[in-house]
Amino acid sequence: xxxxxxxxxxxxxxxxxxxxxxxxxxxxxxxxxxxxxxxxxxxxxxxxxxxxxxxxxxxxxxxxxxxxxxxxxxxxxxxxxxxxxxxxxxxxxxxxxxxxxxxxxxxxxxxxxxxxxxxxxxxxxxxxxxxxxxxxxxxxxxxxxxxxxxxxxxxxxxxxxxxxxxxxxxxxxxxxxxxxxxxxxxxxxxxxxxxxxxxxxxxxxxxxx
Numbered sequence: 778x779x780x781x782x783x784x785x786x787x788x789x790x791x792x793x794x795x796x797x798x799x800x801x802x803x804x805x806x807x808x809x810x811x812x813x814x815x816x817x818x819x820x821x822x823x824x825x826x827x828x829x830x831x832x833x834x835x836x837x838x839x840x841x842x843x844x845x846x847x848x849x850x851x852x853x854x855x856x857x858x859x860x861x862x863x864x865x866x867x868x869x870x871x872x873x874x875x876x877x878x879x880x881x882x883x884x885x886x887x888x889x890x891x892x893x894x895x896x897x898x899x900x901x902x903x904x905x906x907x908x909x910x911x912x913x914x915x916x917x918x919x920x921x922x923x924x925x926x927x928x929x930x931x932x933x934x935x936x937x938x939x940x941x942x943x944x945x946x947x948x949x950x951x952x953x954x955x956x957x958x959x960x961x962x963x964x965x966x967x968x969x970x971x972x973x974x975x976x977x978x979x980x981x982x983x984x985x986x
Contacts, residue, residue: 828970829935829946833905834926839881839898841953842872845984848961850887853976856940856965866890869984909934909949923949930954935970946970957983 848870851863870885881898894913901908908922923936932951939945946966953959959981964973 826946826969831906831924831935832926832928832933834900834907834932835905836878836900836902838900838907838927838932839872840874840878841956842881842883842959843874845869845871846959846981847984848979848981851978853974856974856976857967868979907934923947925949927951927953940965943967948973957985 846869848868850866850868852866854860854862854864866887866889868885868887870883872881872883874881879900879902881900883896884893885895886893892914894911897910897912899908899910900906905926906924907926908924910922911920912918913920921936921938923934925934926932930953932949934949934951936947937944938947944967946969948964948966948970950962950964951959952961961979961981962975963977964975966973
């Protein structure tokens with residue numbers, strides 16, 4: 778989530794992911810290095826760790842998010858030290874649906890931070906799970922996916938990543954709050970999902986008109 782992404786890069790990314798999503802996610806998952814091993818290999822019950830169960834979802838889980846949104850961010854200033862100090866800043870985004878809902882894309886701008894970034898969500902029809910990819914404008918890097926789906930209005934998505942060189946599990950939680958509001962939060966775990974520290978939250982409000 779950093780500076781603006783160019784139109785050409787955006788279109789290349791959209792085209793590449795849209796083409797792959799029509800059949801399966803495998804080519805994209807492979808491109809995300811070994812970090813997609815957690816996301817791509819749940820067992821029959823959806824488990825990847827004793828403490829992590831990846832839910833399945835529905836093709837239309839993110840239809841509610843199509844449109845324009847403003848959102849208030851709270852990001853933990855220091856992780857892993859028991860801090861309760863948060864950096865607060867605004868942002869806006871625009872979300873689109875492609876391929877009948879199989880691909881969902883949002884493009885966000887963080888004006889006080891000088892960042893922008895894009896989330897590309899791809900629904901794997903065979904697994905019935907969403908794969909969520911982030912790309913930021915400062916590095917152009919396609920980050921490892923988080924994977925999961927919604928049960929009712931609550932969504933959970935899990936993945937593998939690193940935090941300042943340390944391997945971590947990542948959890949996203951979404952909560953739909955009616956047609957015009959939503960809550961998102963990110964948490965990291967250093968012990969395979971036994972304990973989580975929430976380090977980022979967003980409160981979304983739909984921009985009407």
